[in-house]
Amino acid sequence: DIYYVSLPPPPPPQPPVAQGPPPPPPPKPKPGVIFQLDKVYYDFDKYNIRPDAAKALDELAAYLQQDPEQRVELRAHTDSRGPAIYNQWLSDERAKSAKKYLVNKGIEAARMDTRGFGETQLVNGCSDGVKCTPQQHQMNRRLEVKMLD
Numbered sequence: 001d002i003y004y005v006s007l008p009p010p011p012p013p014q015p016p017v018a019q020g021p022p023p024p025p026p027p028k029p030k031p032g033v034i035f036q037l038d039k040v041y042y043d044f045d046k047y048n049i050r051p052d053a054a055k056a057l058d059e060l061a062a063y064l065q066q067d068p069e070q071r072v073e074l075r076a077h078t079d080s081r082g083p084a085i086y087n088q089w090l091s092d093e094r095a096k097s098a099k100k101y102l103v104n105k106g107i108e109a110a111r112m113d114t115r116g117f118g119e120t121q122l123v124n125g126c127s128d129g130v131k132c133t134p135q136q137h138q139m140n141r142r143l144e145v146k147m148l149d
Contacts, residue, residue: 028067029147034075040098040143044081044134047093049101053143057098060145061105071148073113074098079137080119080127091116098143113148 029035037060040053049057064070076094078087095114103109119127122140126132 028070031147031149034144034146036142036144041138042076042078042094042141042143044079044137044141045090047076047090047097049097054101057101058105061102061107064102064107064111071111071113073115073146073148074102075115075117075144075146077117077121077140077142077144078119079140080122080130081137084118088116088118091118094141094143 037053037056040056041050042048042053043050060072064072074095076091076098078091078094080087082090092114093116095116099109099112099114102112119140123142124132124136124139126136126140
């Protein structure tokens with residue numbers, strides 16, 4: 001036996017639910033504001049990007065991709081161990097390595113300036129001749145981002 005069944009018509013489409021306006025974007029940082037990126041630290045006497053630092057740089061790359069007009073200065077630092085002239089060179093290389101990483105993530109090189117500070121801007125009292133733990137020294141081996149124009 002074959003039976004024919006007719007299905008009821010589908011319900012009429014519901015009107016779309018009114019949504020409020022989208023939330024405003026977060027405020028754009030003002031030029032000159034400096035951010036220390038969480039977890040962008042360097043190993044002693046090294047300028048390569050560590051895996052833990054890559055995640056924070058990926059977040060910076062995503063931010064810069066959302067705001068293609070934003071320019072930044074990548075500011076790298078060292079701890080106080082070693083000669084000052086060597087630390088200046090090392091911090092320059094650290095800033096350049098961060099820039100290279102971001103370029104590889106699609107950020108235009110022209111949007112980023114680099115600057116090394118060597119051991120001139122320590123965040124704690126771990127200067128020459130002061131005994132500090134390895135963790136205290138690492139706090140100084142950092143990358144900061146300064147927002148430009």
